[in-house]
Amino acid sequence: MAEVESVSRSRGAETILDCISDGVITIDLQKRVTFLNRAMQTMLGYEVPDSGMLLACDVLVQSNICSNQNCVLERALRGERVSNFEAMVRRRDGKQMPVSINTDFLLDKEGKLVGLIEVIRDISLVRELCAKTAEVSELKQRLGEQVQFDHIVGRSPLMQNIFAKLPAIAASKSSALITGESGTGKELIAYALHAQSPRRQAPFVVVNVSSLSEGVLESELFGHVKGAFTNAYVDKLGRFEFANGGTIFLDEIGELSLSTQIKLLGVLERGRFERVGSNDTISVDVRIVAATNRNLEDAVREGRFREDLYYRIRVIPIVLPPLRERSEDIPLLLNHYREKFNRSMGKQIARLSPESLMALEQYPFPGNIRELQNMMEHAFVCCEEDTIQFEHLPADLQRHYREHREWTDTESLQAIERQAICRALDKSGWHFKEASQQLGIGRSTLWRKVRQFGIK
DSSP: OHHHHHHHHHHHHHHHHHTSSSEEEEEETTSEEEEEOHHHHHHHTSOOOSSOOOEEHHHHSEETTTTSTTOHHHHHHTTOOOOSEEEEEEOTTSOEEEEEEEEEEEEOTTSOEEEEEEEEEEOHHHHHHHHHHHHHHHHHHHHHHHHHHHHHHOOSHHHHHHHHHHHHHHHSOOOEEEEOOTTSOHHHHHHHHHHTSTTTTSOEEEEEGGGSOHHHHHHHHHOBOTTSSTTOOSOBOOHHHHTTTSEEEEETGGGOOHHHHHHHHHHHHHSEEEOBTOOOEEEOOOEEEEEESSOHHHHHHTTSSOHHHHHHHTSEEEEOOOGGGOGGGHHHHHHHHHHHHHHHHTOOOOEEOHHHHHHHHHOOOTTHHHHHHHHHHHHHHHOOSSEEOGGGSOHHHHHHHHHHOOOOSHHHHHHHHHHHHHHHHHHHTSOHHHHHHHHTSOHHHHHHHHHHHTOO
16 A cells, blocks of 8 residues: 555656656666656657666766766765756757756655756756847947947038938837948948937847848747747747837848748737747837848839838838948048057057058948948058058059059149148148148148148
8 A cells, every 4th residue: 555655646746747847857876867757858859768767867868067077966976966057958859958957866765865856947048038138238339339430420411411310210119211232331320210219228139131041030030939840949039029119120121031021011010920830919019120232112013022011111211322422421430440440459550641541532332331441450450550551451442543543644643642631631620730640741741742732
């Protein structure tokens, strides 16, 4: 009768352990698994047959702490319990899974250690949340500097017109579509809208649509539930849930598949969606800011982009001009990057030579601001002096300058020199010391050139 009661209690305990979501495993002192609950079997990716066969724990649960000083059984033998110890466990399919482990001793009636019980929690979702929080924080820090910078250097009429509208656009809840060539700063403007909005304290979540395959994108945007598809071992929050109360930035939105466009339209119209594999409706309050370097009107005509979605995301259109259409900003941008790279590289580069400045100002910059930044970084790496010279610039920029310069004699060269001096004097407000530093020449030389060229 006592044996029947013992078996009954044992089966009752197993039934209870099978109902909890954390994995539970017991091992004896020979490192053999004596019990595995249902959650642990699911976590590992297979079921252990009820054959009475005892499996070695380091075979069944392959972890990065097996066979070293962090082995939880070895620590138990030393009298140590483990609390919230993080490790990696290898699933049956080879996937590494982060887990948190808590242990306690299994004792017999005399209080002698006979084994160990481990409670193992899958912390994949926690790790993902931490990673995304860190990613957003880093993005805020990086973009925060750029937002401030662009408000200072975007002095061309085209950019000032955009900046003047930003506060009113930011204060609204309406969706915005930012268009422009690659490298014009679309992500920067998107963050500026968020940073100046009433949502500034909530998350700013970035999704680059073109970097995700169609099979992954829907899960990334809307999340999925456990078992929705192969390898969906746990519930996953989507980017819209992360962005709840804040702003989601959909970069390269023109790459969305038609099926995902339909679901996105539902979010815009109703503020609700379902995770992949679930019928439960989730409500969110998210502002959508989208961007593309494609012509979405052409995509609508060709049937590659839904017309109703196009007009929903294009409530407020913002068109960013390419750098070649606001060339007056180039010297200001160059000065910004000079100061930035001086700080980050620990250098003290004071100026650009007249020829290097002229080469940069005449370049069309097909890659826009991003390309200008990369060129300045290249020049900083190559420059060991206090002045960036023409030879410090990238080879393709040097080649373009040589192929397109228009002077053929000394008189034309002098005209270009005169133009550079006029520009430096204008920029410095006719402070000769500052202008001579910009040009990389002495102040007396600058006085002589001013008289020589009859500059007034």
